[in-house]
Amino acid sequence: MGIFSRLKTLVASNVNDIISKAEKPEKMLNQLIIEMNEQLLESKKAVAMAIADEKKLEREMQNQAAQAGEWERKAMLAVQAGKDDLAKEALLRKQEYDNAFGEYKKQWEAQKKSVEQLKESLRELQNKIEEAQRKKNLLVARAKRAEAQQKIQNTISSVSGNRTAFDAFDRMAQKVDQMEAQADAAKELEDFSANSDLEKRFAELEKSDSSADLLLLELKEKMKALPEKSG
Numbered sequence: 001m002g003i004f005s006r007l008k009t010l011v012a013s014n015v016n017d018i019i020s021k022a023e024k025p026e027k028m029l030n031q032l033i034i035e036m037n038e039q040l041l042e043s044k045k046a047v048a049m050a051i052a053d054e055k056k057l058e059r060e061m062q063n064q065a066a067q068a069g070e071w072e073r074k075a076m077l078a079v080q081a082g083k084d085d086l087a088k089e090a091l092l093r094k095q096e097y098d099n100a101f102g103e104y105k106k107q108w109e110a111q112k113k114s115v116e117q118l119k120e121s122l123r124e125l126q127n128k129i130e131e132a133q134r135k136k137n138l139l140v141a142r143a144k145r146a147e148a149q150q151k152i153q154n155t156i157s158s159v160s161g162n163r164t165a166f167d168a169f170d171r172m173a174q175k176v177d178q179m180e181a182q183a184d185a186a187k188e189l190e191d192f193s194a195n196s197d198l199e200k201r202f203a204e205l206e207k208s209d210s211s212a213d214l215l216l217l218e219l220k221e222k223m224k225a226l227p228e229k230s231g
Contacts, residue, residue, distance in 0.1 A: 025143035029136050036129045043125060047118045054111040061104035068097035 071094035078087035 026140045029139060033129070033133055033136060036132065040122075040125060040129055043122055047115070047122050050111070050115050050118055054108065054115045057104060057108040057111050061101055061108050064097050064101035064104055068094045068101055071097060 071090050075087045075090035075094060078084070078090055
C-alpha cells in the first residue's frame with residue numbers, strides 16, 4: 001500500500017503548490033490532471049508488478065504441490081517393490097515439498113490479499129481522477145467568473161478613488177449648464193427684440209390709419225358747410 005501513500009503525499013504536495021501559484025487556474029488545473037494521470041500510470045505499473053509476483057508465487061506453490069505428489073507416487077512404487085527404505089526416503093522428500101508448499105501458500109494468500117487491496121485502491125484513485133476531470137470545467141468557469149468580478153471590482157475601486165476624474169466631470173457639467181443658460185438668455189433676448197419691433201410697426205400702422213381717417217372726416221365736414229353751387 002506504500003505506493004498509494006506516496007502518491008497521496010505527492011498529489012497533495014502538488015495541489016498545495018499549484019494552489020499557491022494559481023495565477024491561471026485553467027492552466028494549473030490542466031497541469032494537475034496531467035500529473036495525476038502520470039502518477040496513476042505509475043501506480044498501475046506497480047500494481048501490475050504485484051500481480052505478477054502473486055502469479056509467480058502461485059506457480060511456485062503449484063510446483064511444490066506437484067513435486068510432493070511425484071515423491072508420493074515414487075514412495076508407492078518403492079512399497080510395491082518391497083523397498084521400504086527407499087519408500088521412506090521418498091516420503092521424506094515429499095514432506096519437504098509439502099512444507100515448502102505450505103510456506104508458498106501462505107505467501108501467495110498474503111500477496112493475493114494485498115493485490116486485491118491494491119486493485120481496490122487503484123480503482124478508487126482512478127474514480128477520483130475521473131471525478132476531478134469532470135469538475136475541472138466547473139472550477140475553470142468559477143475561476144473565470146471570480147476573475148471577471150475581481151477586475152470589475154478593481155475598476156470600480158480605482159474609479160471611486162479617483163476624485164480628480166469625478167471633479168472634472170462635475171466642473172464640465174457646470175460649464176455645460178452655464179452654456180445652456182447663456183444660450184437660453186440670448187434666444188430670449190432675440191425673441192424679445194423681434195416682438196418689440198413687430199409691435200412698434202403695427203403701432204405706427206395703426207397711428208397712420210387713425211390720422212388719415214381723422215383728416216378725411218374733417219374734410220367731409222368742411223365740404224358740408226360749403227354752399228351748394230347752382231348749375
